[in-house]
Amino acid sequence: MSLIQEARTREGGLAARGAVSQPAAWSVTEHPWAWALAALLLIMPLIANGFFLIEIFGTTLILGTIALSLMFLAGYGGMVSLMQLTIAGFAGYMVAVFGVSGNANISLGWPWWLATPTALVLAMLFGTLGGALAVRTEGIYTIMITLAIGAAFYYFTNQNWAIFNGHTGINTIATPHVLGINWRTDIAFYYLILAVAALCYFAVLYLSRAPFGLALQGVRDNPRRMAALGFNVNANRIAAYAFAALIAGLGGVLQVWNYRQISPGSVAVERCIDILIVAVVGGITRPVGAYIGAFIFVILRTFALDFLVKVGLDGNRFRLLIGLGFLVIVLFSSDGVIGLYERWRKRGQAGGARSRPGGHGHG
């Protein structure tokens, strides 16, 4: 909590220097290089081979989407939920359970177009119920209760054999074939991930300026005043959990199609905490921060091992590098990499005229 508050204070400090006028204004149109990035992502299959395409960029976008659901709750709603990965994992498990997999005794064998929406709806239900519990608490207690839900689900999947197949998990999960295309081939799957990630990203951006998202930011800043303006604060918070669960669920479905298997290890407690690290490292006050954090995390996770071995250290200590990176970024920038970038950018503009005069309304 204090992390977010600090990040926002710093934002306010920037604003006081007359540089920022709208914290929720991070959008493609204002950053010329964002077009270049979008173009790059679109032509990525021409540049990157299968390993980079899926293992680096595809995984980044999936992880980023799950982290985006946390960013939505924490950055706009002030609610740090550690169960977002659990919801994603739950959606993944449901795809495996309702769809087709190698474990015929468990999977119901529904076609993907029925199994996937069912998984998403159940994930939203899961998120809404968890949220309904969590909104009764504030700050550190929200973290605790959502972490408890995550831990409980992990142990449950470990011990339940009827649905979750215990610690073995579910293997060889079928992926969709539509229009004669196998959507799990590298290039098709990459575009599928990109489309879902873009959809989630722009939906969050759009919502941040719609009454629902604005009300959520009002709740973050002053829940008591929101009630004194006629808002049902808890209803707003629970609805935010439901929306975030949909995003996390979409990420979870992609995740399970990516690995084609799911086991309790996929929903372990440290995985839940990874999502927090991703969102904070990227910058939890902006939707794009989730993807930046995911990219850094995936790069470190993939190459830290080789790097450590090369400098003569135990490769298994790659988490140490991630931890150190996390520490350095949080130490120097409480609003993550995106905060660093923005401060650097404002410094470049210092002395210049006020950016964007007015105009940025609800339109």
Place this chain on the structure above:
Amino acid sequence: MDRVADRLSALGSTAALELRGVTRMFGALAALTDITITVRPGERRAVLGSNGAGKTTLFNCVTGDFLPTSGTIRFFGEDVTGFPPYERIRRGLRRTYQISALFLGLTVRDNVYLACRGVSRARFSMLRPSVNDALMQATERLIEAVHLTSVRDQLVSELAHGQQRQLEIALALAGAPRFILFDEPAAGLSPTERRELVEILTALPSHIGYIIIEHDMDVALRVVESVTMMHNGRIFKEGAPQEIESDPEVQELYLGGGHE
């Protein structure tokens, strides 16, 4: 039968706000003891009293931030004693806070827009409003009314104290207020800003009643027609401003210190 009786009495009732025997305990401490007040629609009243007299607790009970330990609160005849705050606000009650309770991470416009949205339908709409949206226009009018047009796109955390106090009032004027609770609106304002505040208060449509907690007698006694004095959580005296001002007991308790 009770409900029918309730409704009949609501029809006959002319009170905007009616408190009967409201008591609020904090543990063994009685912050409010047996408060009974009736305020007519459109009536403007000051609640005076030293610190700890229970004035803000009274407001918190009326808005529903705290539930009274005993007693009933009626708002335009309807028993709202157990209602959550937002239900009371939707019925036309508004309040401001002694220490500004604003949304510091949002712009002035977003703050006022939220206030307008909160008392309208579809308050959690997932669609962005268009520029011509009626609520957007109401937002602009309200910003103008409290003289904040020049800073409407600034973050509230950037505003000067006086501007934050004006915004605090703007949030309470959104929608169609029927009755407003002002908690020390003049706190920390300069003499010029105080004059503006008095102007805003006296310019309110006459059907909007209010209760104002204010230590500045120059402000308080100029904008009200009746005064309730509180002391140690009890009502100590009620009357017209002139009566209260000239009452020797009141002078001794509250005004004396300043005059001697």
